[in-house]
Amino acid sequence: MTTRQRTRVTVNGRVYEREVEPRVTLADFLRHDLHLGGTHVGCEHGICGVCTVLIDGLPARSCLTLAVQADGMEVTTIEGLRDPETGKLHPVQQAFVDAHGLQCGFCTPAFIMSTVELLRDNPDPDDEAIKEALGGNLCRCTGYETIIASVRLAARRLREQSGPA
Amino acid sequence: MAREFPRLPEELPTSAVRYVGKEVRRVEDPALVSGSAPFIDNLQLPGMLHCAILRSPHAHARVLKVDASAAEALEGVVAVLTPDDVKRWANAHVTSPPGWGTHCIAIDKVIYVGEPVAAVAATSRHVAEDAIELIDVDYEVLPAVASAPAAIAPDAPVLFEEHGTNVIQKRVYTWGEVDRVFREADHVVTASFRWNRCGANPTETFGCVCQWDLTDNSLVCHGSYQVPGFWGLARSFSLNLPANKVKVVSHPMGGGFGGKGGARGTDIAALLSRKAGGLPVKYIEDRMECLLAGGSQSWDRRYEASLALKADGTITGFDVKLLDDQGATTETYGTISVAKPLAAFTGNYRIEAARYDTTLVVTNRAPVAPYRGYGPPPHFLVLENLVDMAARKLALDPADIRRRNYIRPEQFPYTIPSGNEYDSGDYEAVLDKVLKLADYAALRKEQAAARAEGRLVGISVVNTVEPGVFDWNAYATVGVQGVGVPEGARVSFDVLGNITIVVGFNLQGQGQFTVAAQVAADYFGVDITSVKVTTAATDATPPHFGQGGSRVGVAITGAVLGACQKLEADFKRVVGHIMGGLPPDAIELMDGRLRVKANPAMGMTVAEVAGTMLGRSDLLPPGMEPNPTATSVWTAPGRNMPDEEGRCRSYLTAATATHVVMVEVDRGTGHTSILKYFIVDDCGTRLNPASVEGQLQGAVAQGVGAALLEEYVYDDGANPLVTTFVDYLMPSIHEVPITRRDHIVTPSPVTPLGAKGCGEGAMHTTPAAITCAINDALAPLGIEMTETPATAQRVWMRLKEVGAAR
Numbered sequence: 010m011t012t013r014q015r016t017r018v019t020v021n022g023r024v025y026e027r028e029v030e031p032r033v034t035l036a037d038f039l040r041h042d043l044h045l046g047g048t049h050v051g052c053e054h055g056i057c058g059v060c061t062v063l064i065d066g067l068p069a070r071s072c073l074t075l076a077v078q079a080d081g082m083e084v085t086t087i088e089g090l091r092d093p094e095t096g097k098l099h100p101v102q103q104a105f106v107d108a109h110g111l112q113c114g115f116c117t118p119a120f121i122m123s124t125v126e127l128l129r130d131n132p133d134p135d136d137e138a139i140k141e142a143l144g145g146n147l148c149r150c151t152g153y154e155t156i157i158a159s160v161r162l163a164a165r166r167l168r169e170q171s172g173p174a
Numbered sequence: 175m176a177r178e179f180p181r182l183p184e185e186l187p188t189s190a191v192r193y194v195g196k197e198v199r200r201v202e203d204p205a206l207v208s209g210s211a212p213f214i215d216n217l218q219l220p221g222m223l224h225c226a227i228l229r230s231p232h233a234h235a236r237v238l239k240v241d242a243s244a245a246e247a248l249e250g251v252v253a254v255l256t257p258d259d260v261k262r263w264a265n266a267h268v269t270s271p272p273g274w275g276t277h278c279i280a281i282d283k284v285i286y287v288g289e290p291v292a293a294v295a296a297t298s299r300h301v302a303e304d305a306i307e308l309i310d311v312d313y314e315v316l317p318a319v320a321s322a323p324a325a326i327a328p329d330a331p332v333l334f335e336e337h338g339t340n341v342i343q344k345r346v347y348t349w350g351e352v353d354r355v356f357r358e359a360d361h362v363v364t365a366s367f368r369w370n371r372c373g374a375n376p377t378e379t380f381g382c383v384c385q386w387d388l389t390d391n392s393l394v395c396h397g398s399y400q401v402p403g404f405w406g407l408a409r410s411f412s413l414n415l416p417a418n419k420v421k422v423v424s425h426p427m428g429g430g431f432g433g434k435g436g437a438r439g440t441d442i443a444a445l446l447s448r449k450a451g452g453l454p455v456k457y458i459e460d461r462m463e464c465l466l467a468g469g470s471q472s473w474d475r476r477y478e479a480s481l482a483l484k485a486d487g488t489i490t491g492f493d494v495k496l497l498d499d500q501g502a503t504t505e506t507y508g509t510i511s512v513a514k515p516l517a518a519f520t521g522n523y524r525i526e527a528a529r530y531d532t533t534l535v536v537t538n539r540a541p542v543a544p545y546r547g548y549g550p551p552p553h554f555l556v557l558e559n560l561v562d563m564a565a566r567k568l569a570l571d572p573a574d575i576r577r578r579n580y581i582r583p584e585q586f587p588y589t590i591p592s593g594n595e596y597d598s599g600d601y602e603a604v605l606d607k608v609l610k611l612a613d614y615a616a617l618r619k620e621q622a623a624a625r626a627e628g629r630l631v632g633i634s635v636v637n638t639v640e641p642g643v644f645d646w647n648a649y650a651t652v653g654v655q656g657v658g659v660p661e662g663a664r665v666s667f668d669v670l671g672n673i674t675i676v677v678g679f680n681l682q683g684q685g686q687f688t689v690a691a692q693v694a695a696d697y698f699g700v701d702i703t704s705v706k707v708t709t710a711a712t713d714a715t716p717p718h719f720g721q722g723g724s725r726v727g728v729a730i731t732g733a734v735l736g737a738c739q740k741l742e743a744d745f746k747r748v749v750g751h752i753m754g755g756l757p758p759d760a761i762e763l764m765d766g767r768l769r770v771k772a773n774p775a776m777g778m779t780v781a782e783v784a785g786t787m788l789g790r791s792d793l794l795p796p797g798m799e800p801n802p803t804a805t806s807v808w809t810a811p812g813r814n815m816p817d818e819e820g821r822c823r824s825y826l827t828a829a830t831a832t833h834v835v836m837v838e839v840d841r842g843t844g845h846t847s848i849l850k851y852f853i854v855d856d857c858g859t860r861l862n863p864a865s866v867e868g869q870l871q872g873a874v875a876q877g878v879g880a881a882l883l884e885e886y887v888y889d890d891g892a893n894p895l896v897t898t899f900v901d902y903l904m905p906s907i908h909e910v911p912i913t914r915r916d917h918i919v920t921p922s923p924v925t926p927l928g929a930k931g932c933g934e935g936a937m938h939t940t941p942a943a944i945t946c947a948i949n950d951a952l953a954p955l956g957i958e959m960t961e962t963p964a965t966a967q968r969v970w971m972r973l974k975e976v977g978a979a980r
Contacts, residue, residue: 032300047209049428051377052461056899059377068204085761087209099587102207105510106199111865112872114206115428115684116376121207147899149377149429152871 011085016080020045025064029076035069036060038076039086047087047118051147061119062086068123068145071169077102090125100170101125101163110159112150120146124160134160176629179735179926180785186696186927187742187763189214193692193702194927197864200458202681202709206426207855211681214381214398214425215458222383223252223295224445224448224456229467230291230308233318233538234890237280240292244308244391250301252311253449255293255442257281263445267437267505268411271653274334274342274536275505278412283316284332285500287894288467290438293813295446295455310533318538318892322476322499325535332504333536340510342500342534343652345575347355347516347819349591350527350549355491356717359482367477368961370887371551372879373470374545375904378428380436380468381458384443386450392419393444398427400434401720403678406712412441415457422712424774426681430721430875432508432544434468435680469506472545473552473888474499481560487568487575489523495531501541508542509534509652513547517648517825518550519592519642521557523579523603528591528923539894548723548902552962554638558942559949559960562634572946573614573635577605593821594635594641594648594826597924599856601637604918608854609635609741611916612834617850617908619835625954626816630839630978631849632951636943637832640857641825642931643810644723648824649815661729662716665694665737666803669788673698673705673779675734680709684933685865686726690734692862693927697738699766700778716805724931727861728827730810731925736806744802745783752778752786753797755789761785809897811924825932831855833943838894839951841980844970846882846948851911853939867915869936875910877940882963883909 013028018038025043034053039045039062051059053072054127060072063085090099098106101124111117120143127142134142139160148156182185183194199657205211244256256836260279267275268365273539279290292309296302317331322331325340333340356362382397393415399422406422409415417459436459443457464470475498482491512532514922519528533642565575569706580601581588581866617633623903624631641648646656664676675690687707695702709715714735746758749768753776767779778786786793791800816822853870862865883903886896897904922929948969949958955978959969973979 030300040215041218043211046213049209050215051214051379051428052899054461054900056459057377057904064395073281087207087648098204098207105207106203109868110202110870111683112201112685113208113376113378113427113429113681114211115213115376117206118209118277128461145906147377147903147904147906149375149431149870149876151873152910152913153196154871154912155868156907157912174728 011025014077015056016077019083019084021054031075031077032147033076035074035076036071039071045086045088049115049118051116059116059119061122061146063122063126068126087121090121100166101128104163104166105159108159108162109155110151116146116148118147120156124163128164128167133164179732182376182921182928187727188696188699188765191696192453194696194861195859196861198692198702200685201691201702202685202687206432209481212427213378213428213716214396215384217383217396217425219242219383219454222454222456223297223896224299224302225293225446225455226299226306226513227290227442228292228625230280230287230289232284232315233287234285234311234316235313236283236316239312242292244310245305246292248308250403250599251294251298251305252297252453253295255279255446255449259445259702262964263414263448264415264441265412268408268505269459270509271343273337274503276503277439285537287892288463288540292440294448294685295445308707309896320888320890320892321537322474322497322535325537326533328471333538337788337872340537342504342536344630345651347530347651349819349821350490352493352527352529353572355527356480356493359490360485361483361564361567362480362568363483364480365563367479367559369473369475369555371471371474372884373472373886374431374964375464375470376429376431376434379436379459379464382436382440382443383454384440385449385454386444386448388448389905392413392424392611393420395440395973396423396425397440399424399435400427400430400682402721403712403718404436405440408437409440409444412437420614424680424709430682430857431546432472434470445707450772461899462897463725465902466894467540469543470542471501472508472542474539474542475552477556479556479560481564481802483564487570487578489525489579492525492528492557494529498532498533498534499537499539501539503538503541506541506543509546510654511650513649513651514549516592516651516820516827517551517594518639520590521554521639522576522581522830524581525591538661538962539888540894546873547641547934548920550641550881551937554938555942555945555962556940557979558636558638558946558947562946562949568630573609575776576635576637577602594825595823596639597922599828599830600920601830603638604830604854604856606835607916607918608832608852611854611914613795614834614849617836619938623766626700630841630951632837632947632949634835634946634950635832636939638938638942640829640831640934640938641722642722642829643728643826644725645810645813645824647816647822648811650822651820653871656904657815658721658811659713660717660809661726662718662807663690663730663731663733663737664716664803664805665734665741666779667784669814670786671784675705675707676710677707677730678710678715679720682721684721684726684869686730688865689727689861689923690730693731693734697735698779699718717807724933725932727929728925728929731929732808733806735926736808736812737804740806741802745780746781747798748787749778752793755813782916804853826924827858829855829857829930829932831936832940833938835943835947837944838968839948841978843971844966844968845971846943846964846969848911851913852912853915853936854917856918856920858920858930859928860919861927861929866932869933870915871913872935873934873939874913875905877937878910879905880886880962881944882965885963971979
């Protein structure tokens with residue numbers, strides 16, 4: 010159990026190299042070793058989706074992923090979205106604020122990560138596409154209405170930002 | 175001293191209200207969307223140890239031996255907590271009624287699966303979990319009490335041997351001439367109902383970091399505590415500490431919906447810290463612990479209930495018999511949920527007489543805890559389904575039978591038979607608005623067409639009253655003492671005119687920091703960005719309670735307004751003095767300026783006054799302190815002691831909502847699809863309309879879960895069969911209907927700014943509305959679903975019984 014494995018992960022553009030116990034989950038590694046506490050943990054068995062991060066650009070449950078499995082990969086967490094210089098929120102984050110897409114905020118980083126990935130591939134999703142993309146994320150507060158509204162607002166702003174095709 | 179508060183936002187000292195009643199972006203949100211909010215598991219303290227808990231695999235067993243020597247020997251283990259330590263250092267949890275609590279770790283026997291029997295503090299959670307596997311426990315298994323009916327059987331095993339019975343309390347409350355109205359009734363409708371356990375399950379489980387100071391024997395508990403002062407006080411009882419030696423630091427919470435804050439987890443972490451020489455100990459409940467034995471199971475009830483009616487549909491009596499399974503102990507205040515229905519027992523109706531026959535028992539299931547609504551949601555499921563059954567019997571439309579029984583607008587304030595006084599309302603206006611919003615007549619036509627095709631389509635029209643702003647007196651019937659629930663705020667200006675509001679509770683999701691900021695910003699005419707709201711630990715905060723009983727929105731409004739009024743009085747003295755010795759009442763506050771009434775051009779801004787108070791003592795009136803700070807503590811006015819039958823003015827406000835729901839039941843699977851969902855509600859002034867709408871829709875989601883999906887299943891030996899989210903089904907984005915909503919505003923005449931409690935909201939109505947719609951769908955088959963959740967399997971089995979399944 011004390012065997013450690015050298016693991017090199019790029020998180021939010023920064024390279025981290027650590028000796029990691031194989032049983033440590035990516036969620037625990039991010040939260041406790043790298044002190045990136047914005048990725049939360051809700052069930053640790055892969056249902057609630059609260060721990061969602063992007064691994065090589067795709068949403069993944071960081072509670073079901075071992076840190077050593079992320080060796081050589083690029084991970085994006087909620088901390089990687091804000092402009093590091095100005096602190097300005099990412100358009101998806103700002104849309105969740107403006108459209109009241111959260112209450113307690115515990116599941117919110119995961120919804121935002123899933124949304125970032127959705128809008129990268131589908132800049133104008135309809136409600137069905139949004140539900141499909143966010144069906145793996147549980148929210149106990151909002152009843153999802155304002156989350157859908159936030160995604161639509163973010164999509165509109167991102168489309169406006171990127172200008173006419 | 176009773177204060178006069180502005181009764182409506184328009185009465186605030188501003189010519190144009192900017193924030194109160196407007197859709198305001200929440201001050202809470204930027205940190206939450208950034209992932210930088212300090213939830214408890216983000217806290218790391220120097221030297222911090224991690225706790226894991228060994229839990230009972232048996233529902234009922236004697237603990238013969240706990241041998242922790244192998245665990246203690248494991249590298250990285252610093253302390254192991256055993257029954258002997260707990261016997262020496264701790265007391266059983268205080269309960270109401272008294273005497274039905276146990277210690278944080280089982281002492282002589284375990285009484286539910288998941289009850290802690292030992293705990294470890296180690297250098298990592300991994301090591302701690304390794305260590306608990308090395309603890310050797312010998313049990314003598316005892317026969318278990320698996321259900322409430324089993325608990326009252328003559329030969330039932332007894333959990334608390336000192337009581338000699340599993341019955342915690344049996345009491346019958348009679349309000350009015352119940353026997354007469356039932357004797358004289360033209361119709362009596364009777365049915366049995368079973369509400370199976372469901373519960374809060376916030377996405378963040380409970381967590382804490384506790385540190386025992388061995389020098390002065392004091393304790394600090396950081397954690398996800400919903401009601402910090404209350405949890406602190408309870409720890410002083412369970413851990414033998416003076417109350418002022420327990421400091422509770424509440425962190426932002428990832429949801430609550432009930433009793434967030436674990437008594438056992440806190441006590442265990444605290445005692446491990448004590449045993450580990452004062453090192454801080456973190457305990458984070460995992461999801462399986464939460465589902466197994468955390469505070470997420472509520473309402474395990476069996477009802478037999480009757481309505482008495484006149485031939486024209488007038489309801490004259492409501493008779494309720496409740497057998498309530500509290501689980502193994504009452505340490506998580508589940509008993510209160512039996513008492514709370516007294517605050518709105520007869521719902522929206524004029525019913526002259528009612529009876530509540532209650533039996534509360536312990537069983538070997540996990541203890542039940544508070545959940546959003548705290549009792550009335552199952553109660554209203556019973557009442558509203560009986561009203562629909564009566565409508566079917568009398569061939570009345572469900573909207574019509576309700577309309578003819580409503581308390582009328584001119585009857586408010588209205589005292590219901592169980593004693594509470596409703597402040598205001600206009601139920602018929604709400605009904606008319608929702609029927610129009612839903613185009614009810616068209617829905618019924620649609621239903622008729624569907625029925626003609628053999629489809630099972632049903633519609634419900636269901637209304638409830640949400641008791642808002644709880645008071646302790648509401649729970650007198652289960653032994654809770656006290657009248658009044660203080661909620662405080664300290665409002666202070668700094669030398670540059672920025673405002674800080676200190677409150678005693680932390681974020682949980684309802685947006686109450688924003689409400690506090692809205693009120694102060696409008697009161698002093700400043701931008702909301704110059705107001706900061708923060709939580710103080712229990713040793714530095716004014717008297718407070720926190721979230722619970724649809725209360726904080728109204729209570730914190732009262733507290734902030736009270737503090738603002740005190741500051742205004744001081745500011746007037748200062749300005750009057752500076753303006754040549756004018757008396758304070760020659761000065762008025764308007765739009766952020768203290769101005770001379772007779773010459774409004776003369777005056778000072780609030781920032782100038784605060785700066786003067788803190789930086790120019792030479793200009794202040796003689797004897798005035800340089801302190802632009804004021805504290806105010808609000809509690810609901812006019813509350814009183816309950817009488818023998820539990821009657822009192824308890825919950826201050828009575829919000830209401832009417833839901834119209836259309837569902838279809840699939841004959842092939844028993845699955846219920848929600849086709850359409852409409853809501854009109856009235857919670858008085860909507861302080862931040864966006865937050866009110868969020869509470870409503872969010873509570874619909876939880877109501878859908880309770881009505882259709884969520885259930886803690888136990889087997890005949892009281893073994894839990896649901897311990898993961900694979901089998902406890904929380905509604906996802908696919909299951910929750912996006913409701914169409916509207917509202918009316920009947921401002922409360924008894925609250926500051928006219929708001930009514932609205933946080934629990936649709937949880938009162940949605941379970942009833944969905945089951946009533948299902949029963950309308952099933953009506954042509956002559957069957958009813960009176961058990962929750964109405965899962966596909968349950969409904970399909972019922973369809974099969976009558977040969978209607980496909």
